Amino acid sequence: xxxxxxxxxxxxxxxxxxxxxxxxxxxxxxxxxxxxxxxxxxxxxxxxxxxxxxxxxxxxxxxxxxxxxxxxxxxxxxxxxxxxxxxxxxxxxxxxxxxxxxxxxxxxxxxxxxxxxxxxxxxxxxxxxxxxxxxxxxxxxxxxxxxxxxxxxxxxxxxxxxxxxxxxxxxxxxxxxxxxxxxxxxxxxxxxxxxxxxxxxxxxxxxxxxxxxxxxxxxxxxxxxxxxxxxxxxxxxxxxxxxxxxxxxxxxxxxxxxxxxxxxxxxxxxxxxxxxxxxxxxxxxxxxxxxxxxxxxxxxxxxxxxxxxxxxxxxxxxxxxxxxxxxxxxxxxxxxxxxxxxxxxxxxxxxxxxxxxxxxxxxxxxxxxxxxxxxxxxxxxxxxxxxxxxxxxxxxxxxxxxxxxxxxxxxxxxxxxxxxxxxxxxxxxxxxxxxxxxxxxxxxxxx
Amino acid sequence: xxxxxxxxxxxxxxxxxxxxxxxxxxxxxxxxxxxxxxxxxxxxxxxxxxxxxxxxxxxxxxxxxxxxxxxxxxxxxxxxxxxxxxxxxxxxxxxxxxxxxxxxxxxxxxxxxxxxxxxxxxxxxxxxxxxxxxxxxxxxxxxxxxxxxxxxxxxxxxxxxxxxxxxxxxxxxxxxxxxxxxxxxxxxxxxxxxxxxxxxxxxxxxxxxxxxxxxxxxxxxxxxxxxxxxxxxxxxxxxxxxxxxxxxxxxxxxxxxxx
Numbered sequence: 001x002x003x004x005x006x007x008x009x010x011x012x013x014x015x016x017x018x019x020x021x022x023x024x025x026x027x028x029x030x031x032x033x034x035x036x037x038x039x040x041x042x043x044x045x046x047x048x049x050x051x052x053x054x055x056x057x058x059x060x061x062x063x064x065x066x067x068x069x070x071x072x073x074x075x076x077x078x079x080x081x082x083x084x085x086x087x088x089x090x091x092x093x094x095x096x097x098x099x100x101x102x103x104x105x106x107x108x109x110x111x112x113x114x115x116x117x118x119x120x121x122x123x124x125x126x127x128x129x130x131x132x133x134x135x136x137x138x139x140x141x142x143x144x145x146x147x148x149x150x151x152x153x154x155x156x157x158x159x160x161x162x163x164x165x166x167x168x169x170x171x172x173x174x175x176x177x178x179x180x181x182x183x184x185x186x187x188x189x190x191x192x193x194x195x196x197x198x199x200x201x202x203x204x205x206x207x208x209x210x211x212x213x214x215x216x217x218x219x220x221x222x223x224x225x226x227x228x229x230x231x232x233x234x235x236x237x238x239x240x241x242x243x244x245x246x247x248x249x250x251x252x253x254x255x256x257x258x259x260x261x262x263x264x265x266x267x268x269x270x271x272x273x274x275x276x277x278x279x280x281x282x283x284x285x286x287x288x289x290x291x292x293x294x295x296x297x298x299x300x301x302x303x304x305x306x307x308x309x310x311x312x313x314x315x316x317x318x319x320x321x322x323x324x325x326x327x328x329x330x331x332x333x334x335x336x337x338x339x340x341x342x343x344x345x346x347x348x349x350x351x352x353x354x355x356x357x358x359x360x361x362x363x364x365x366x367x368x369x370x371x372x373x374x375x376x377x378x379x380x381x382x383x384x385x386x387x388x389x390x391x392x393x394x395x396x397x398x399x400x401x402x403x404x405x406x407x408x409x410x411x412x413x414x415x416x417x418x419x420x421x422x423x424x425x426x427x428x429x430x431x432x433x434x435x436x437x438x439x440x441x442x443x444x445x446x447x
Numbered sequence: 448x449x450x451x452x453x454x455x456x457x458x459x460x461x462x463x464x465x466x467x468x469x470x471x472x473x474x475x476x477x478x479x480x481x482x483x484x485x486x487x488x489x490x491x492x493x494x495x496x497x498x499x500x501x502x503x504x505x506x507x508x509x510x511x512x513x514x515x516x517x518x519x520x521x522x523x524x525x526x527x528x529x530x531x532x533x534x535x536x537x538x539x540x541x542x543x544x545x546x547x548x549x550x551x552x553x554x555x556x557x558x559x560x561x562x563x564x565x566x567x568x569x570x571x572x573x574x575x576x577x578x579x580x581x582x583x584x585x586x587x588x589x590x591x592x593x594x595x596x597x598x599x600x601x602x603x604x605x606x607x608x609x610x611x612x613x614x615x616x617x618x619x620x621x622x623x624x625x626x627x628x629x630x631x632x633x634x635x636x637x638x639x640x641x642x643x644x645x646x647x648x649x650x651x652x653x654x655x656x657x658x659x660x661x662x663x664x665x666x667x668x669x670x671x672x673x674x675x676x677x678x679x680x681x682x683x684x685x686x687x688x689x690x691x692x693x694x695x696x697x698x699x700x701x702x703x704x705x706x
Contacts, residue, residue, distance in 0.1 A: 415539030
């Protein structure tokens with residue numbers, strides 16, 4: 001454990017005290033207590049070190065070493081109001097169902113929600129907590145899925161819960177437009193703590209896009225926690241697009257709790273940040289739930305990406321499918337650690353997990369560890385991992401059709417990624433990925 | 448169009464081609480026949496520029512240029528095409544994407560305007576008729592899950608789209624049932640004209656009932672051991688290859704003697 005940072009009386013501490021004092025004894029005083037207890041937890045845990053099995057391949061010492069300044073309240077950050085700047089990060093499908101966050105803090109003035117059905121609630125988290133109608137729902141679910149007692153980063157995020165967002169999809173409501181939570185980091189040396197709570201009531205249906213961007217040249221730290229609660233029969237499609245600046249540190253946790261017969265489709269796209277870590281935990285504590293947990297990480301020289309997933313089958317008749325693909329170029333590194341846990345009661349579980357990696361350079365390195373832990377005896381489970389390079393025969397075949405060597409390599413790389421990209425239902429996300437994969441390719445691939 | 452002179456080539460240090468001479472003029476169809484292991488496919492791969500094969504001696508002049516100095520993609524853009532004996536599957540890349548990309552690479556090379564997806568779709572629809580291919584094949588990944596016959600038809604479709612000057616068809620008839628053979632051969636015949644040339648590499652005479660060659664060359668042990676007109680193929684059909692295996696290679700320059 002790296003605890004020196006706490007004892008030093010650094011920016012986190014000062015900012016934390018300032019935050020606590022700014023909202024004394026408000027109607028949401030349980031939040032003040034929650035933050036207090038999370039800060040205590042962080043002080044105890046500190047940042048993880050490589051001695052911790054869960055962090056064996058990902059050294060976060062650089063994050064601990066740098067004295068990042070937690071971003072101040074939303075109103076003081078006036079940058080980002082530039083429309084053009086914002087437009088670069090938008091997804092057209094969600095232009096009017098978009099919530100903009102600057103340094104993790106919700107900016108209603110930059111958000112546009114006109115395409116959302118009136119029943120859908122999107123509210124500043126600190127407001128929701130003291131809201132007469134939604135306060136109780138927020139209280140019941142906030143910090144329930146993401147464990148701040150065991151994870152230092154989650155503890156730190158929880159200690160800084162303020163102007164995140166509460167999204168509530170009422171019973172039976174279908175939201176057609178994807179809800180885009182657009183997180184932009186402004187300035188340098190800042191620490192941002194995005195916090196999201198989504199509650200999808202019975203038989204509701206929605207799509208949530210979570211995207212992270214920031215200045216390419218700036219060093220900053222994003223530490224986000226997203227909790228998702230799906231009630232009976234709810235359907236949630238979830239995209240996480242991590243396209244942070246190339247010097248950024250991005251640590252994120254997604255925690256989903258699946259109700260009976262609910263369906264959760266997650267796709268995580270990772271192509272930004274110098275160092276990134278994503279923990280995705282799906283809890284299936286009700287019968288008949290189904291989830292698809294897919295991902296694609298694309299890293300190049302100097303980047304490190306780590307994915308840890310936990311699919312926890314606790315009850316019978318649940319299905320989980322997981323497909324993660326990685327493309328590594330230059331001197332890059334990726335980690336995939338996927339655990340599928342089938343508990344004693346979870347009979348008739350159907351679980352599938354695959355991780356495939358394509359190394360485009362001899363200097364790239366991947367550590368993949370798919371794990372199955374099965375305690376039930378009547379289940380269907382499979383898992384596998386693969387690491388490979390561009391197939392020489394495929395390359396030659398494309399070349400004999402007149403396709404230049406580099407283009408042929410890009411095309412095969414694209415073909416590798418297509419299994420994940422092709423399933424993405426949001427056209428503009430897909431287009432952005434096509435471009436990222438075919439970055440050296442000047443020809444568009446539509447056909 | 449193509450002149451192969453005293454070509455020696457091999458793989459992993461084993462010499463397979465031991466002095467091949469062959470001249471192909473535009474408008475001609477040449478059949479290269481021979482028993483298994485005679486070097487037929489090696490010749491096709493060397494012409495396409497397969498990186499695993501090493502040319503140790505001799506030269507190949509194509510359209511006045513040294514073909515062996517060109518990279519495989521360069522050869523293709525210059526109009527050389529090889530239909531693979533075992534076409535490769537390319538997962539995740541649709542047939543239409545692949546074909547348009549290849550087609551536009553050639554257009555760019557010829558300083559011609561590239562076709563956008565819609566324009567290309569029309570062209571593709573037209574060319575697909577040559578091998579009676581259904582539109583559903585265009586959205587599927589290249590060769591993935593195709594039957595043997597579909598893969599071979601897809602090779603000829605690529606030929607139809609790329610319009611090569613010199614097409615080398617490596618065992619295109621292998622694994623085809625009679626209907627597929629008729630379609631594939633019909634496609635090749637439609638694509639053949641007085642400006643291009645075709646080299647058919649085949650083990651059996653069967654294909655030559657459909658695509659009639661001007662010249663037949665028999666390869667054995669890395670040498671051309673016999674050459675003649677289309678009637679030579681029939682003779683081989685009757686006698687097999689064994690009687691040739693012991694034959695001495697024809698004298699150097701034999702390729703030129705037949706015309």
